[in-house]
Amino acid sequence: MALRHLFPALMVVGLAACGRNDLAEPPMPLGEFALGLNIVVADKVEMVPISRPATPAEWEAAMTKAVADRFGRYQGTKLYNIGISVDGYALAPPGIPVVAAPKSVLVITANIWDDAARKKLNEEGKQFTVFEGLSGESVIGTGITRNKKQQMEALSYNAAKKVEDWLVQNPQWFGMTPEQMDAAIAARAVTVKSDAKAAAAAKKAAAAAAPAAAPQTGHSGN
DSSP: OOGGGGHHHHTOTTOOOOOSOOTTSOOOOOTTEEEEEEEEEOTTOEEOSSOOOOOHHHHHHHHHHHHHHHHTTOOOSEEEEEEEEEEEEEOOOSSSOGGGOOOOEEEEEEEEEETTTTEESSSSOEEEEEESOSSHHHHTOTTTTOOHHHHHHHHHHHHHHHHHHHHHTOGGGGTOOHHHHHHHHHHHHHHHHHHHHHHHHHHHHHHHHSOOOOOOOOOOOO
């Protein structure tokens, strides 16, 4: 893969992936899914020019954790193995003028297997290209506002989320019909909305119950 072709994209504002952390919310419906093997390899990873360097071991650790955090929440009845190859990356470095600050990017290829059947479910590896996010800091290049570890965590989080979205698009792998998936997604949306309202109400009640701040006294001199 010629990763040098990715460099122009790093200069474009707005090609972001995910924005907020959703791991506290109920996971997306995946029927029978439970995480089996979590395999990440980065031995052939390529670094795009103008990047902080990261070792294959660092990428394997970051991506393995992101997959475990996202897919370890599922409590299905069948094991599915996820394999990810970290293909390429760029981590925005510090010290570059704002107008030229590149964006961080990660390229991965994902595969999934039915563990019991010892069968790969996708014919070809699914490749994803993800960015850190569309926050104010990522618009100016996160080399200025984040260290390398933070950049890798954000990219790995977004990559794992992309893999989850891909699995949701293939409900037949997990014993679900498209109609069942649509219904489950709708039910989850209601739950998330209800939880958000409850959290907002609790926060408002806590604020109302808190003692008012003591008024400041004193006078200013001339």
